[in-house]
Structure formats: C-alpha cells, structure tokens
Amino acid sequence: MTRKIVLLLIIGVLFLPFLPLLIWSFAQGWYFPQLVPDWTLQNWSDLLTTSTKVGQGFGQSLVIAATSTGLALLVGLPAGRALGLRNFPGKGAIKLFLLLPIIVSPLATLMGIQFILIRLGLSGTIIGVVLVHLLPTIPYMTLVLSSVYANFDPDYEIQARSLGASPIQVLQQITLPLIAPGVVVGALFAFLISWNEFLLTFFVGSGRVFTLPMVLFTALQGGNTGLSSAIAITSLLPALIFLLFSSRALNDDAAIGGLGNV
C-alpha cells in the first residue's frame, strides 16, 4: 500500500511540470485572474494544418533522428567493442577524447563546422544536419556500448563458432541478442539527443531544415502559447513510445550484458 502511494507520488512529481503545458494546450487564453481557462481544441486541430509546419517538422525530426541513431550504431558497435573488450595503448586518452564533443560547447565549434558544410554544399540539407547530429550521438553511443561490451563474455562467440556458426551468424544469433538491452539504451540516448537538438539544427539547417524544435521555436516566437504547448507535448510522444517499447527489453533478465555500469 505504502509502495503504491510512493509510486503515485513519484509519478505526480515527475508529471506535474507537464500539467500547465497540458492545460495551455487546451486553452484559448489563460490569464490572471482567470482560475479556469476557456477550453478549446483549436490548438490541437492547428497542429494538423500545413501552415504550422508541425507535420513536416515531425517527419523531418523522425528521419533525422532515426538516421543519426542508425549511423551512430554503425560506428558505436565496433568502437564500443574495441573499447570494451580490448586493451591497447592510449585507450584512456581515446575515452577522454570521446567526451570532447560533450565537454566543448557547440557554440565554439559551430562557426567552423558551418563554414566547412557550406563549402561542401551540405548547409541547409538534411544530410548536413544528420552529420552534425552525429557529433553528440556517436560519443554517447560508443560510451554506452563500450560498457555493455565490457560486461559481455566473448567466449560466447568462440563457443558459437566452434558449434558451426559463421561470424555473421554469431553476430545475429548470439552477440546482438545478448547485448540487445544495452543497444536499446544507447539507441534511446542517441535518438533523444538528436530529436531534441536545437542549436546544431538551427545553424546548419539554415532555416531550410525544419525539425520539431524549430517549429516549437517559431511558435514560441509568435507568442502562441497554446500552440507551443501542444507542439511541446507532441514532441514528448516518441520518447514515451520508445520507453514503453524498450522497457520490455530492459526487464528481460535472460539478456545479459544489460546496462552494465552505464
């Protein structure tokens, strides 16, 4: 019983900040001294019109976040494996080096990046935005996967190969299923970092790439609190869906490796 109450309290504290957002998104206006706003569905129906660009922003965000996550996985899996399972000179330095994009403010690097991307003709393209999103996502992915691999026993792979599995089969049938929970965590991180990225998209997208945070920014600048709230709530959806979907994978005891010491 007490457990339930504590749980409800936690949920309450976690979701309380979202309550004003929820109210705003259904309000026409909510100003002092009104206790209750004038209710409306206008903001939500506006989301679906093309003029607000919410649909376009949602789509572009999804494409960019999914692509960056996929690419970060492609780099992070082998890199994480090397960092997690092997010992080589300069390993500590490389781990520190990986943190650089997180330590150094993107403001300091953006000018140079923008300059190069313009020369390459990638400024204002989705490819360009995906590339700069890899800047924060790859380090996160690699660090998460390196601790996942550090908890993975490579003898499983030796065992599988001696039983007749080719390297590809070992990866498909043994390694990936065993490190799946960690991969899900890493992918979740990467996806959300990319999904919520504003500054990098703002600069490199040059106003032509329009992700959801950009749409939200425009709505906020326009002073439309109701629409902004509705967009903000929409932008929470993928994270919630992803969490619900992955919680099953994370709870699976049989899958070892798991979160490791993330």
Added chain:
Amino acid sequence: MSNPEAIPEAIPEAIPEANREVHQQANREAHQQANREAHQQANREAHQQAESAYFSVQQLTKCFGGIPAVQDLWLEAKAGERLALLGPSGCGKSTTLQMISGVLRPDTGKIFLEGRSLNLVPPEGRDMALVLQKGLLFPHLSVGENVAFGLKMRRIGRAEREKRAIAMLDQVQLGGFAHRRPSELSGGQAQRVALARALVIQPKILLLDEPLSALDANLRGNMQELILRLQEEIGVTLLVVTHDQEEAVVISDRIALMFEGRLRQVDTPETLYQQPADETVARFFGGVNFFTATAEAHKLTLAGGDILTTAYPQQGAVQVTIRPERIHLLADQICGTNLLPVTVIQNRFIGTQRHLALKTAAGLNLRAWVPPSLNFAVGQSAFAHLPPDALWCFPASDASVSMRVSDLSASVY
C-alpha cells in the same frame, strides 16, 4: 643429430620455400634448449607418424608480444583416443587449445585432421566442438535450443533438429529439460547440457577446457563418469585441457605434459607416475621423494652408503625417485633386499591413507603413504621396503635444469 638442418630437410614438399626459412630459424632457436637431443628425436618420430595419425599438430608456435606462449609443439592422437593436455596455469595449454579450435592463428606450425590441413579452416569448419569451463549456455535460448544450436547452423530442419536435441538430452540424463531456461539449471546440469550441445553435432574431436574444475567434488565424479561413458558410446576423439593432474589421469589414455610453452613428456598416466622424465614431471604428479645416488647398471649407491637395486639400469650420477605410495613399511626385517632401517618422525592420518615421514639411519628423508590401518608411532623404528621396479632414476645433470621449473611448479600446489 647435431645438424640443425636435419629436421627441415624432412619436412614434406608441401611447405613453400618461403616458409622453410622461418621454419629453420624457429628450429634453430628451439635447438638452443638444454634437452635438444631428446627433442629432435621426438620431433622426428612424431613427423614420421604424422602422415598416418588421425589428428596431429606439428611444430606449433605462438608468441604474444615477442614472448613465446607455445614453442615447437608436436602432438598427435589416434581416432577415438582420449588425450589430455596438462600443465600449470600459464604453461600455454589454453593457447594450444585455441589454436587447435581455430580461435587463434599459430605463428608457425601445422594442424592436421584426417590428413587435411586445418591451418586455413575457420573454427566453424573444423568439425571440432568446444566445451568451455563455464559451460556457457546461451542465456537467451532455452536448453533445447542450446543443444540444437549447432544443428541449426548446419541448416538441419526444425523437426529433425528437435528430435536429435531431445535424444541427446536423454543421453546426458536431462530428458524433459528442453524447455527450461539455462538460468534454471545447476552448475552440473549446465555442464551436461554444454556436453550435449557439443556432441549433438557429431564432431570429429571433442575439445574440453577444464570441464570439471568449476564443479564441486561430488559432482566431478559423476561428470567424469558421464564423459567417459559418452566417449565410449560415441567413440569421439577427446582432447582435454586441464591444470588438474587427477582430472587428466582419470579421463585420458595419454597425457601430454606442458611446462613453459613446451611439451615435457607425452605418455600414459601410469608411465608419468612411475617413470617421469625428470624431477619437474615427478613433482607435478605429486612426487615427493628425491635423492641422489651413483648408479652402476642395476646397483644404486646412496650418499650415505646404503645400496639399493633398481629394475631400470643407469650409469653415473643419478637422481632417484620413488612414489610415496610404493614404499612398504614393515615392522620386522622379513626380506633381504632394498630394505632400509628407518625411524618414523611424522604420522598424519588423512582418512584414506596415512602420510608418514621417515628418516633413515644415514639421514635420508622419505615420505611414505601407507594404508590407514598401519599405525606407527612417532619415534618408532621400522623397515622401509623400496621395490626395485618402483625405484626410477634419471641423470642427475637434469636436476639443475629442472630446479628452476620445479620451484615454479611447487608453488602451484
């Protein structure tokens, strides 16, 4: 024999010219070792038989960062033979197993199975099944799926796969366990599933890496029995890698003893116990009695003047050893030869035996393991009978070479 080129000359035509260079170099280095004579002979014999052997390893060498882990290793096995690779930890036996299973690539040397060179064959194509110490069942698969894994990789249909997996589980006395998760099994059960998973693919060689060391004492016996029974039924060639000499003795027909990356002696367990090649081998197998003597054919003159007769003729200064369990202790002098008057200076009862420490009149210390019913009081006088066929000697010059190693192996106990 002294010509270092002798061995490369005997290598078959198949080895390309370029390899021969490396070959000769490796050999030359190897020859700088102390026991080169015995080495070359062993090499040559091994090579002559290599063509006919079911499984053979020739001149296997592997270095890690310039430090040799395995040096010039020659080994062979007949079909259906049970062979153990025994040695203290860090002797290179696991590296050898990894090279045989294909996980590691040897620097030089060749591995043959049924006349086919395996050097370029990846692990999955070697027809060998590995059972590792931890069992290592795949945790995301059920017990049945674990056993059927190798069959699935061989693209055998689901129905056939399940049938064979269930039959194999029955053979390891785990019928009805197919739907369990690996996490629900005890250590012994997991090890049996690992054995079933390896045997179900009908490998030509079953490789066992310390199969019993993770189990507690009473499970070990059962597992040993199971391995031996299955091996007899299936007739698979068995290669066991272990640091535990008891495990090696029980499981195998022949034991290959390794120290510091080199094979020291390959023989039956009986020979290793009774006729060790040198003191290091003797000590590894629990030898505790060593003394120097001068040999004239069958006659051994001890330092203190005592004279013993051995069944094995030798000449010159020798190191004599006798197994502690081969010493008979008598209260009275009943037969004339090889009888030394001794005083009991220590008596330890260990359940199945009594461990006695003895001192002869000339000050020689001996240890004898006698039946527990033979109870001698400390300080009591008795006669130790050393049977001639139990007195084994090797040249004393070897002792100085092996002392260095024996210090190392003594720390293993």
